[in-house]
Amino acid sequence: xxxxxxxxxxxxxxxxxxxxxxxxxxxxxxxxxxxxxxxxxxxxxxxxxxxxxxxxxxxxxxxxxxxxxxxxxxxxxxxxxxxxxxxxxxxxxxxxxxxxxxxxxxxxxxxxxx
Amino acid sequence: xxxxxxxxxxxxxxxxxxxxxxxxxxxxxxxxxxxxxxxxxxxxxxxxxxxxxxxxxxxxxxxxxxxxxxxxxxxxxxxxxxxxxxxxxxxxxxxxxxxxxxxxxxxxxxxxxxx
Numbered sequence: 001x002x003x004x005x006x007x008x009x010x011x012x013x014x015x016x017x018x019x020x021x022x023x024x025x026x027x028x029x030x031x032x033x034x035x036x037x038x039x040x041x042x043x044x045x046x047x048x049x050x051x052x053x054x055x056x057x058x059x060x061x062x063x064x065x066x067x068x069x070x071x072x073x074x075x076x077x078x079x080x081x082x083x084x085x086x087x088x089x090x091x092x093x094x095x096x097x098x099x100x101x102x103x104x105x106x107x108x109x110x111x112x113x114x
Numbered sequence: 115x116x117x118x119x120x121x122x123x124x125x126x127x128x129x130x131x132x133x134x135x136x137x138x139x140x141x142x143x144x145x146x147x148x149x150x151x152x153x154x155x156x157x158x159x160x161x162x163x164x165x166x167x168x169x170x171x172x173x174x175x176x177x178x179x180x181x182x183x184x185x186x187x188x189x190x191x192x193x194x195x196x197x198x199x200x201x202x203x204x205x206x207x208x209x210x211x212x213x214x215x216x217x218x219x220x221x222x223x224x225x226x227x228x229x
Contacts, residue, residue, distance in 0.1 A: 003157075004157065031215055033215065033216075033217075035217075040221065040222070041221050041222070042120075042203050042205075042219030042220050042221050042222050043158070043203075043217075043219050044219075045208070045216045045217065045218070048215050048216065050215075055215070056215070056216060091157070091158070093158075095215070100207075100215040101146055101148060101163075101205075101207050101215070101217060102160050102163070103158075103160070103217065104157075104159070104160075105150075105157035105158040105159065106157050107155075107156065107157045108157065
């Protein structure tokens with residue numbers, strides 16, 4: 001297994017546009033997490049899935065944000081009507097249920113909203 | 115909710131120097147505690163963990179002891195190398211219930227080691 005992968009690695013978009021990011025977790029992991037990291041800060045939790053069920057969403061996840069994991073494998077995070085404040089690194093992580101806090105992170109998608 | 119406070123950085127050391135990065139936490143009960151590391155250009159990876167009070171986590175020469183009396187989990191290494199240059203994050207789980215699985219991170223400490 002090659003680990004958690006994210007696509008794209010970088011995205012530049014204009015304010016008001018929609019963007020979608022993809023995460024492919026480690027294949028045997030049933031839990032998948034999204035975090036957001038801004039410069040000089042630690043990752044902040046956005047949401048997580050166990051299989052295809054979205055079990056928790058942070059208050060940070062406004063209604064412009066939506067995440068899916070339709071078949072319990074890869075996940076997508078969509079941001080509608082992007083704002084400059086959405087500029088950040090979006091991190092995906094996965095884990096098994098037995099060791100939920102031992103999370104394996106992808107390299108992240110850096111979003112820049114101009 | 116659970117939270118973690120990490121010493122402000124950055125930290126700059128010479129090779130073979132002793133390293134301490136402070137981390138204190140606020141939590142309900144006694145959750146597991148973690149240190150994650152982010153090397154340049156790479157994703158975060160788990161460095162070490164401790165699952166109960168007085169446990170010592172260790173990996174790659176790094177150690178951290180879970181001190182419930184001082185609610186601390188300081189990261190130490192006796193002799194740092196240039197390859198240890200990275201950003202280090204202290205982390206703990208969210209509180210129970212549906213927060214199980216959510217990690218709360220400190221703001222990170224940038225470590226630079228010079229030859």
